[in-house]
Amino acid sequence: MKEQRISSSVIKRLPRYYRFLGELKKQGITRISSGELAARMKLTASQIRQDLNNFGGFGQQGYGYNVEMLYDEIGEILGLSSLTSAVMLGIGKLGVVVAENMDFKKQGFKLVGAFDVSEEVIGKTVAGIKVQNLSELEVFCKKHKPKAAFMCVPSSAAPELAEKLIELGVVGFWNFSHYDIRLKHPDVFVENVHFGDSLMRLSYKIKNS
Amino acid sequence: MKEQRISSSVIKRLPRYYRFLGELKKQGITRISSGELAARMKLTASQIRQDLNNFGGFGQQGYGYNVEMLYDEIGEILGLSSLTSAVMLGIGKLGVVVAENMDFKKQGFKLVGAFDVSEEVIGKTVAGIKVQNLSELEVFCKKHKPKAAFMCVPSSAAPELAEKLIELGVVGFWNFSHYDIRLKHPDVFVENVHFGDSLMRLSYKIKNS
Structure with missing residues (x-):
C-alpha cells in the first residue's frame, strides 16, 4: 500500500x-x-x-x-474495519435524523455518547444511546476518550464546544454547523456538511447551463 | 465576466x-x-x-x-438573484429538517411544492408549503414548471421519481438519496449530499494521520 x-x-x-x-x-x-x-x-x-x-x-x-x-x-x-469512538453534540431535529439514518459502524465509527442542553431531549434515547446533559461531557470524555465528534449544534454554540472537545482529545469533526473549525484549529480533521454551499453550487449549474 | x-x-x-x-x-x-x-x-x-x-x-x-x-x-x-422554482420530494424527518433549516431564497431557489406518499404528512405544512399527495405531482409540475427538485426520498423510490421529474421538465436535483441520478441522466445537474461518503472521508483522515 x-x-x-x-x-x-x-x-x-x-x-x-x-x-x-x-x-x-x-x-x-x-x-x-x-x-x-x-x-x-x-x-x-x-x-x-x-x-x-x-x-x-x-x-x-x-x-x-x-x-x-x-x-x-x-x-x-478508509479505515472502516477499526471503529473510532465518537460523540454527537446537539440532538435537535438534525441530530436525530443524522443519528437514526446512519449506520456508523459501516463508516468506521462507533457512537458512544450523545449530548444536548435541552431538557426536552436529555434522557431520551437516540440510535440506542441515552442523551446526556452537556455538563457531563467532560467527565464522559475523560472516561471514554472519543476521538471524533459529530457537530449538530447551532453555529453560535460551535466555537466554544469545538475548543472544549479538542482539549478533551477529539481529533476529528463531522461538522454540520456553519462554523469553520479548521480556521482556528488547522491541526484537526474536519469533514463539513454544508447544505447551503451545495445548494448554491446547484444554483450555479442550473443558471450557467 | x-x-x-x-x-x-x-x-x-x-x-x-x-x-x-x-x-x-x-x-x-x-x-x-x-x-x-x-x-x-x-x-x-x-x-x-x-x-x-x-x-x-x-x-x-x-x-x-x-x-x-x-x-x-x-x-x-452563483445565480442567487433570480430564483429557480423547486419542489421537494419526501417530507419525512430528513425533508422536514432540510426544509425548515434552509433559507432557500438566499441560495437561489424558491420552494413551490412539497410531496409525499404518506397520509401522515400529506396536508401538513412544511416551510410554509402544504404537503401534497405525490399523485398530484404531474398536474402541479405542468402548471408551475419547477426546474429543480430536492430529493429527500428513500433510494428505492429515487430512480422512478427522477425519471418522472425529468420528463416533467426538472433539470436540476439536490439529491439526498443514495441513488446516482447522473448515471442514467448525464444531462441533468445534480448536487449530491452523501452523508456516508463524507463520514468515510473523515474516517480516512483520522486513521491515516
Missing part, C-alpha cells in the same frame, strides 16, 4: 468506488475490467486505472479487478 | 468565498487585501488572486478587493 502518497482528490473519490464495488459484490460480480467499471461509474478507464493504481494495482491485464479484494482494500484504506 | 471558463474546482470554492465575504460585509469591512483574505480563509494569497481573477479581477494593486462588489459579483455568478 502507498497511502501516504494518495492525493486528496483520489481520497474524495474513494467512498464512491467503495459504494460501487459494494453494489457489484451484492450482485455477485467477482471481477470487472477497468473499462466496464468506468462505463458504470461514468468515468474514463484511464482515470480508474490511475486512481486504483494508488492502492497497489490490483488490476491484472486481461483479468480486470478482483471486486472483493479491491472492495476490502479500499475499506481498509 | 468569463464564467464559461471557470473550472469546476473554482466553482466548488465559490460558495465559501461568498460566505466569507458576507461575513466581512456584516462586520462593516469594505475592502480587503488578498493577503488578509487569504489569512482569514487559510488559503494562499496567490490562490485567492488566481481564483478571483476568474470573475473579472476586482482586485486593485495597493487597494485590495472591494468586499461588497466582489460579494455581489459572486452572488450573481
Whole structure:
C-alpha cells in the first residue's frame, strides 16, 4: 500500500468506488475490467486505472479487478474495519435524523455518547444511546476518550464546544454547523456538511447551463 | 465576466468565498487585501488572486478587493438573484429538517411544492408549503414548471421519481438519496449530499494521520 502518497482528490473519490464495488459484490460480480467499471461509474478507464493504481494495482491485464479484494482494500484504506469512538453534540431535529439514518459502524465509527442542553431531549434515547446533559461531557470524555465528534449544534454554540472537545482529545469533526473549525484549529480533521454551499453550487449549474 | 471558463474546482470554492465575504460585509469591512483574505480563509494569497481573477479581477494593486462588489459579483455568478422554482420530494424527518433549516431564497431557489406518499404528512405544512399527495405531482409540475427538485426520498423510490421529474421538465436535483441520478441522466445537474461518503472521508483522515 502507498497511502501516504494518495492525493486528496483520489481520497474524495474513494467512498464512491467503495459504494460501487459494494453494489457489484451484492450482485455477485467477482471481477470487472477497468473499462466496464468506468462505463458504470461514468468515468474514463484511464482515470480508474490511475486512481486504483494508488492502492497497489490490483488490476491484472486481461483479468480486470478482483471486486472483493479491491472492495476490502479500499475499506481498509478508509479505515472502516477499526471503529473510532465518537460523540454527537446537539440532538435537535438534525441530530436525530443524522443519528437514526446512519449506520456508523459501516463508516468506521462507533457512537458512544450523545449530548444536548435541552431538557426536552436529555434522557431520551437516540440510535440506542441515552442523551446526556452537556455538563457531563467532560467527565464522559475523560472516561471514554472519543476521538471524533459529530457537530449538530447551532453555529453560535460551535466555537466554544469545538475548543472544549479538542482539549478533551477529539481529533476529528463531522461538522454540520456553519462554523469553520479548521480556521482556528488547522491541526484537526474536519469533514463539513454544508447544505447551503451545495445548494448554491446547484444554483450555479442550473443558471450557467 | 468569463464564467464559461471557470473550472469546476473554482466553482466548488465559490460558495465559501461568498460566505466569507458576507461575513466581512456584516462586520462593516469594505475592502480587503488578498493577503488578509487569504489569512482569514487559510488559503494562499496567490490562490485567492488566481481564483478571483476568474470573475473579472476586482482586485486593485495597493487597494485590495472591494468586499461588497466582489460579494455581489459572486452572488450573481452563483445565480442567487433570480430564483429557480423547486419542489421537494419526501417530507419525512430528513425533508422536514432540510426544509425548515434552509433559507432557500438566499441560495437561489424558491420552494413551490412539497410531496409525499404518506397520509401522515400529506396536508401538513412544511416551510410554509402544504404537503401534497405525490399523485398530484404531474398536474402541479405542468402548471408551475419547477426546474429543480430536492430529493429527500428513500433510494428505492429515487430512480422512478427522477425519471418522472425529468420528463416533467426538472433539470436540476439536490439529491439526498443514495441513488446516482447522473448515471442514467448525464444531462441533468445534480448536487449530491452523501452523508456516508463524507463520514468515510473523515474516517480516512483520522486513521491515516
